[in-house]
Amino acid sequence: MKTIKNLLMLFTAVIALAGCSSLRTASDYDKNVDLNGYKTYNFYQKGIDRVRLNNLDKRRLIAAVEAQMNAKGFTKSDKPDLLVNLFVVAREKTDVYGPGYYGGWGWGGGWGWRSPYWGGGGTYVNQYIEGTIIIDFLDPNKKILFWHGQGSGFNLDNFTKREERLNTGVKEILAQYPPNAIAAK
Template sequence: MKTVKKIAILLLVGAVFAGCATLRTASDFDKQVDFSAYKTYGFYDKGLEKIRLNNLDKRRLMAAVETTMNAKGFTKSSSPDLLVNLVVVAKERADHYGPGFYGGWGWGWGRGWGPFWGGPSYVNYYREGTIIIDFLDPEKKILIWHGRGAGFNLDSFNKREERLQVGVNEILAQYPPQPNTSN
């Protein structure tokens, strides 16, 4: 009986953590670059001008990147080794729910009696965002690292700052890249 309880608890904990995964992340990088040479960062101003977010969310996204970069040991600078370019791409999504099976028997398909389906259908429309974080080498004028996280619900205001921070953490967890690996 104790074993069954332990397994049930483990499955419950696993389901909770699986539900916490906010984004589908991936990254790519230039394998010829020595990432240990980069110590300072700054935001790419031309990129910030093009972000299609309101100013509140733009500042939240930048703050999330700053928090994560500082935690990784980087220093923000006016003449950085690394430029951070932020992009947010949105697309319309729809989740369909229903109809449910009401069970029982009634007037069914074609002639005669049979099982039937019924119930309302629900559709939830929202904008799903992909957050892209690119690192550019300002001296060489090249892209050296590209990370993205897809699946951010842009229409939900529930715990928005926390969700942005978690999303940025998940994307930047892949930086700096490990030698001989890429996603």
Template sequence: MKTAHKLLMLIAVVMTLTACTTLRTSSDYDKKIDFTGYKTYNFYDKGIARVKLNNLDKRRMLSAIEAEMNAKGFTKAAKPDLLVNLVVVARERVDVYNYGPGYYGWGGWGWGWRSPFWGPSMNSVDQYMEGTIIIDFLDPKQKILIWHGRGSGFNLDNMSKREERVQSGVKEILAQYPPK
């Protein structure tokens, strides 16, 4: 029966870690564009003004994008080659975990000393707002979208290490630029 207990604990740990995974990222781009010509960037003000985030998170996102763009060798300019747009979409997410029936008995887990039997299944529910971060690169001369990156799965209700999570999320998304 100790094996059943260990298996149940392993399943609980895996489910907990799965809920904390990194963003699911993807990107798309215009295959006709030569991305080597883009050297400067700035933010698309009209798009940034519409971002529905509190000012702390908005500044965190913009700062993380600036840091990644600078690390990639881009320079911020008044008349840029690229305009960077940011969109954050939120939706309510409910995760329900069923841990299956548990074993209660002598020396096992549970409440007090009982004769061995299989108990009822245990459930846990995790309800939170999940965000999708979208970063678009626009060519201001041609007035077209040239690259689209997104990261889904950001827990907007979790305040723990938020700045670090924003930075790593933006880094994951922009790791796909330039397209290979």
């Protein structure tokens, strides 16, 4: 019985960790804007100054965006066609994992699932700060937002492989630009 209980707790922990690691991305754009006209970029400095990250992570985020923009064929310029604006939104998350295999199931009477020998296990609580990274493309001449991308699900409390996770997240967000490339796949 103890082996089964340990296996179920391990399975629950694996499922919980798998659920926490997934990044949810989305994007939107102005369908009236010709995206082919944009070849150069730079960062919207007022937006960068307001990003609520420590300086290490802010530099990592900017470097990740630069790497992806360069990979897409954009060139960084002092007089850019588009400005990249960044936001980071954080919120406190609490995940509660309980012994889902105990109580309510089985035949009762002290046997089967409700057996007192089965045990109830503990309740596990995981509290962390979840971040959403928002990347906006602005046209400095028309003064409009023409593309918006975001990725939610970054665990901002976890410092393990943080730079790698930021790079992967930015890559997944910017994979949605240009939108026509997504539709062609």
